[in-house]
Amino acid sequence: SQTIHQWPATLVQPVGSPLSLECTVEGTSNPNLYWYRQAAGRGLQLLFYSVGIGQISSEVPQNLSASRPQDRQFILSSKKLLLSDSGFYLCAWSVLRAGDTQYFGPGTRLTVL
Amino acid sequence: GEDVEQSLFLSVREGDSSVINCTYTDSSSTYLYWYKQEPGAGLQLLTYIFSNMDMKQDQRLTVLLNKKDKHLSLRIADTQTGDSAIYFCAESRNRDDKIIFGKGTRLHILP
Helix, strand or coil: CCEEEEECCEEEECCCCCEEEEEEEECCCCEEEEEEEECCCCCEEEEEEEEECCEEEECCCCCCEEEEEECCEEEEEECCCCHHHCEEEEEEEEECCCCCCCEECCCEEEEEC | CCCEEECCEEEEECCCCEEEEEEECCCCCCEEEEEEECCCCCEEEEEEEECCCCEEEECCEEEEEECCCCEEEEEECCCCHHHCEEEEEEEECCCCCCCEECCCEEEEEEC
């Protein structure tokens, strides 16, 4: 069966510090991968999606970047965090051309102070 | 543009039915979803409906779709304390397409 992991579960970082959140998927090959953010009091916002290794599409201009160094690994990064980067970050996957939904990881709660 | 709207809060007495409503703007939406987020947890897909369906029932859950009005609802029968969570309405145009989420409705269960 497929499993999606995210870490860390919670993170508190100072403004201006770097960020690296990792997401890995097990039990499937060549998944579509997604990074979402849920800011306090707001809905989910799609940040990045990837259809394959090294292929990243950005949905909104921002302070964050994403990379996909391996088929089942998706990394969300920032060189310098802003206060507005605080939120709940969710990674998700879907099966290319076969699945009809996205499956979400447990999420990372990021607090920038 | 694509937009999904839902009320932010709903309070229901234990044992009553909960009805969470949602409206969307994209007439090309093909898949409509309901997700549940429990405190401190990730999102869980509850159910989904295709745009060519009017209703889908799954145990205590009933989804109703009015495609003409672009209105989706989730009914939870015999609401229990374990149903306390944030419920997200979402839509997508195609399989594996990006999913547009609403802001979520926080369901509070009264004793």
